[in-house]
Amino acid sequence: MNCSRPTFAFAPVSATAVIGLLLLAAPAGAGPGPQLPQPPLLPPADTTVAHSDTRLVPLPTDTATPARLRPPAAGRLAALARRPEFRYVEPEIHSSSDSAWTRFWRELLRWLTALFSGPTYESRGRYVVYALFAAAFGYVGLRLLRLDITGLFGRRARAVPLPYETLSEDIHRIDFDQELIRAEQAGNYRLAVRLGYLLALRHLTERHLIRWQPDKTNHDYLRELAGTRWAAGFRSLTRQFEYVWYGELPLSAAQYPALREDRQEFIRRLSGKLSAVS
C-alpha cells in the first residue's frame, strides 16, 4: 500500500509571477462570483524567497544615540500650574472674613456634594433621593385632592391663624365693671352701650355660645345664636348697639337706663344658664 503523501514539485518562479498569482487569487476568495480555477497551494514566503534570486540584506545595527528623557524643571511646571488658564478645578478660597451664614452654606453644599456622589450616594444618598421623590409625589397628590392632613399631627390649626392688622382691644382683658362706671359717670352713654355690648359678647364666648373672632360681624354672631333662646335678647342688644355706636344716635341720660337694664337682664339670664350647667 502506497501511503506516501503527494508531493508538489515547484518550479522556480519569479517574484512578479507570485504577485500576479496573488492578485488573481484575491477576488476569488473575497466573495461569490464565477468559480475561477484554484491556484496551487503557495509555499511559505521564505521558501519562495529562498528559491528566488533576491539577495537577503540584513538590517544594520541601530547605533543611534538613545532618546534622553528631559523632564521639565519643577519650578517652571509649578509656575505653569499656577496660571489660571491651566487650572481646571477652581480651588475653594476660604477667607477668614466669611460670615457664619456663608460658612454654613459652604459646609451644607460640601455635605450635599459628598452625599450625592461616590460611595456615599450608594450607601445613603440614593435613599434620600427616593424619600424626596416620595414626598414630592405625596405633596402633589394631596394638593390635587385638596386634602388637609394637618389635623393628623396634633391639634388642628385655629380657625383664624392669620395675623391681624390691629387687635385694638381684647374683650377678655377689659375691666368692664370699672370702664362702665367710668363711662356712665362721664355721661358718655354711647361708650357705655358699646362696653356693655362687648361684655355681652364676652359672656357668650365664655359660655361657648359663640366663637369670638375679630373679623366677625355682629350678624355673624346672631347667625351662630340662631335657634337658641339667646337669639332674641342678643338681637335686641345688637340693634341698640348698632344704632348708638355705628349710627351715632344721640342717647340721653333718661334713655340710657332702659338700655342698661336690657343688657344686665341678658347677662343675668346667661349667668343663670351657667350656674344651671355647673
Added chain:
Amino acid sequence: MENTADMSPENFAPAPLSPPPPADPTPETTADTTAAPFAPRTDLSHLSRHADAIRAELSKVIVGQRDLAELLLTALLADGHVLLEGVPGVAKTLTAKLLARTLSVPFSRLQFTPDLMPSDVLGTAIFRPQKGEFEFRPGPIFASVVLIDEINRAPAKTQSALFEVMEERQVTQDGTRYPVPTPFVVLATQNPIEQEGTYRLPEAQLDRFLFKLHVGYPTVEEEIAILEGHHAGFGGAPLEAVQAVVSAEDLRQLREQVQCQHVEPKLLEYIARLVGQTRAHQGLYLGASPRASLALLNGAKALAALRGRDFVTPEDIQYLAPVVLRHRIQLTPEREMEGSTPDDVVKQILQQIEVPR
C-alpha cells in the same frame, strides 16, 4: 347692527310711569323693628316703597336671583355702573333690560361686536350741506340706561371710548363737551373671559364699574318655576309685563337721600384698610384703587338704606367687598396657577382686618 337701530327716537322714549305699591312694613329682615326708640332718623319709606316696586316688577319675570336684584338696586341708588358676568343663558341681558324698563328714563342697547368702532358708540360729526357746517349726531351712549350686551366682544379701541363717558358723564368730540342725560347708568354683560371670541377688558375700564356681579345658574326649584312659567305661555312676551315705576326725578331724590347716610369714622378707616390691604397682599399683582374705596363707601350707604337703616354697618361693607373688589384686583400668576380666585383673596383680606366695634 343693533346699536344703530337703538338710536331711533322711540328707543329713547321713557316708558309711562305706574304708581309704586305701598311700603313694605319690614324693610330689613334682620332688624328688630319693635325695639323703640331706635328707628331711622331720616324717612326711608319713600326709598323703601320704590325699591319694593322695582323688586316686584322684576319678580314678574325673573325667577330667583334675589341677591342679584338687590345688588342691582344698590348700584342704581349708588349711581354706579354694573358689569354682569355669567355663562350664556342665565338671564343677564334679560335682567338688565327689565331693570331698565322699571325706570321711566331713556334707554338704549348696544350689542358689542368685534368690528364696532368708537363712533358707533359715542356718535359722530356729520356734514350738513344746507348749513355748511358739521353737526354732532349723538350715539346710543346718550341715554339714561345703556345696556351694553357682551361688552368684552369689542376690542380695546372701542372699550376706551367708554372711559370718559363712564367716569365724567360726558363725551368730548372735536373739542366740544356733550353731557349725557342724568341719571346715567351702564349695565354691561359679558361672558367669562375663557369663552371664545372674548377680550379682557382694560383695567381702567373695569375700575369704572361699581360692581361686578356673577350671574349663576338657577336652582332646580327655580328652573322648574322657569319652565312652568314658560309652559303656561308667559315666556312669549315677558318684557310687556314689566312697567316703569321710578322716574328720573324719583331716582335723583333717592340718590340724594343715600348720600346723606351716616357713616361712623371707624368704618371709613375700615374701608380704607380693606382696600389698602389689596395693595400689600402678596397674592395680588394689582391692588384696588381709591376709586374702589369710594365705590365701597357709596355702595354700603345705598345697601344700608335698602335695608332700612340710615347708617352703615360693617355688615354692609363686608357684603359688598367681593363685588366691589373682585374686578379691580389681579392675582399673581402663582396664585392663578394654584386655582385661587379674586373672591378667595378678598375673603382672606376680610379675615385679616378687625371689624371696628
